[in-house]
Amino acid sequence: MTCSIIGSGSVGAALASQFARSGIAVGIANTRGPASLASLAHALGDKVTPVTLQKALEADVIILAVPFWAHRDVAKAVSDWQDKIVIDATNAYGVPLSELDNQPSSAIVAKAFAGASLVKAFNHLPAKVLADNPASAAGRRVIFLSSDDESASTKVAALVERLGYAAVSLGKIAEGGQLVQARDKRWAPLIFQDLFRKEQ
Numbered sequence: 733m734t735c736s737i738i739g740s741g742s743v744g745a746a747l748a749s750q751f752a753r754s755g756i757a758v759g760i761a762n763t764r765g766p767a768s769l770a771s772l773a774h775a776l777g778d779k780v781t782p783v784t785l786q787k788a789l790e791a792d793v794i795i796l797a798v799p800f801w802a803h804r805d806v807a808k809a810v811s812d813w814q815d816k817i818v819i820d821a822t823n824a825y826g827v828p829l830s831e832l833d834n835q836p837s838s839a840i841v842a843k844a845f846a847g848a849s850l851v852k853a854f855n856h857l858p859a860k861v862l863a864d865n866p867a868s869a870a871g872r873r874v875i876f877l878s879s880d881d882e883s884a885s886t887k888v889a890a891l892v893e894r895l896g897y898a899a900v901s902l903g904k905i906a907e908g909g910q911l912v913q914a915r916d917k918r919w920a921p922l923i924f925q926d927l928f929r930k931e932q
Contacts, residue, residue, distance in 0.1 A: 733887070736761065736788035738806055739797035740769055742859035743821055747795060749863050750895045752776040761788035763805075785809055793891065795819040795854065796841070800827060803841050813848035817884045821854040823923075825914035836913045838878070838905045849884035852905060853877045853892065856912045856923045865896070871928035872898040878909025898929035 735751070736759040737744045744760065751758040759781050760769055769782035788794065789810050796803055800822045807813070824837035832840050842850040854862065856876055866873040875897040879885040889899035902908030902922075911922040 733793060733891075734791040735759070735793045735795070735891070736783070736791035737795045737797055738762070738785070738788055739795075739802075740772060741797065743854070743862065744795075744797035745772060746859045746863035747797060747821070747854060748772065748776055748780045750866070752779045753865070754895050755779060756894060757781070759783040759788045759791060761785045793817045793819065793888070795821055797821045797854075800824045800837065804844055807844035813845045816845070816848040817887060818845045818848045818850050819854065819888060820850055820852045823855050823914050825919065826917055827914075829916050836905050836910055838909060838913060842880075842905070849879065849881040850905075851877055851879040851881070851884050851888040852909050852912060853888055856920075857926060858924065861926055866898075867896055868928065871930040872896065874898050874900050874925075874927040874929055876900050876902050876912050876922055878902040878905050878907075878912065880904050880906075900929070 737747055738761055740760055740762040748760050757779050761783050766782035773780045773782050803822060820838050820841045838852045853875055875892045877885055877889055877899055885901060892899040902911055911920050913920050
């Protein structure tokens with residue numbers, strides 16, 4: 733299963749650092765091209781490879797780490813999203829509910845990536861916390877997941893565990909997933925909750 737990160741801002745860079753720390757290969761792309769990512773890749777090591785946007789979109793699992801509305805431009809870059817898993821790490825804080833048709837933001841993202849399996853994950857923690865080692869004396873840092881596709885959610889949970897986090901499923905996007913989705917100018921109750929799961 734190949735993975736890529738779209739976006740090299742604070743969240744994208746934090747996730748890239750976790751792939752590097754875990755020894756998992758990942759491509760990373762942005763709108764400025766691979767050359768703009770050379771210093772980041774050099775700092776993180778050979779598991780993180782700067783690639784073009786088109787190359788990044790060939791991966792099996794694609795992590796969206798872009799400003800919310802930028803997801804539309806990414807979605808337009810591929811004509812067929814069938815068999816892809818898209819991890820939505822965006823937040824729609826400040827986006828009026830009227831612009832989302834009063835739906836969860838991930839439902840809007842899912843429509844843009846028609847044919848893909850969408851999983852909401854990695855969006856509830858600040859980038860600085862996301863970049864920290866997920867293992868501590870308190871246990872493993874929790875990453876919440878929600879998806880309407882159980883198979884995709886299981887695969888992303890396995891990736892989350894490989895990265896050293898503890899995956900906690902919230903169920904479907906319109907149900908438990910609402911706990912990690914901002915609405916207008918209100919943060920959902922689980923956003924910013926830096927929780928740990930003790931090892932058994």
